[in-house]
Amino acid sequence: MTFEALKPQVETIISTTSKTVDERLLSICELLENQIDYYNWVGFYFKNGDKNELKLGPYVGAPTDHTIIPFGKGICGQVAVSNENFVVPDVSAQDNYIACSITVKAEIVIPIFVNGENIGQIDIDSNTPDPFTSEDERFLEFVCKKVAEILS
Template sequence: FNSSLEVNDRLLKICELLETNIPHYNWVGFYFRNGNKEELKLGPYVGEPTDHTIIPFGKGICGQVAVSNQNFVVPDVAAQDNYIACSITVKAEIVIPIFVNGKNIGQIDIDSNTPDPFTENDERFLEFVCTKVSEIL
């Protein structure tokens, strides 16, 4: 049994570590499926507060990943039509799903103020982070 307070503490630490140590990670947060609803709910994050604490499945980059079960790398957010803007400073975004027992239960979402900063190294590294996260939930 993992108390959600302990889990949220650890998730917040992960956000802080990533945001502090990786210069092109400027907003780092977790979204999780909200119960059995077809929507995501914002979990621990670091960076500017966002109004988008609930995101319906299919909406925005995050909502699309909830449906596709695939990584989504966005080199230029201005080129996306299904995108939810949180801050005008954001240039790029990466979202990696988190799987528990093969089910997509949430995701890590990272915004960058640098244009086109994400490589396959970010994808492999963040997949590793998401696997570790799935083990503490």
């Protein structure tokens, strides 16, 4: 399924006010993981209160021990500091990478902004080497903008 075909489905999930925010976030994770072959782990991390760390939110995929990530540590922690997208074509080439699974080959992390503040991110792991393109980035930016609407 193309990214353009997924956008209305994301919008439908976001606008389903009968579900909690976490239920809607989980539905987005499930949609992306089910519809995009090379998305093998999809989850959200959010700033943990006033602490300089991220806390794991809804996700689908293999369980992870990384429920709390300090700012600056790993790809997610770096995005929390840089406020910029981070695409990693080969995780084995990254010095500051937190390995969640030996099967993960690539990762993409896109920040979520509410009122100009980086409040979290979507994190996607892939078991396929170098699968992410600028189309993935643009689509995930769209997803993050939609998610921000229900977090503000």
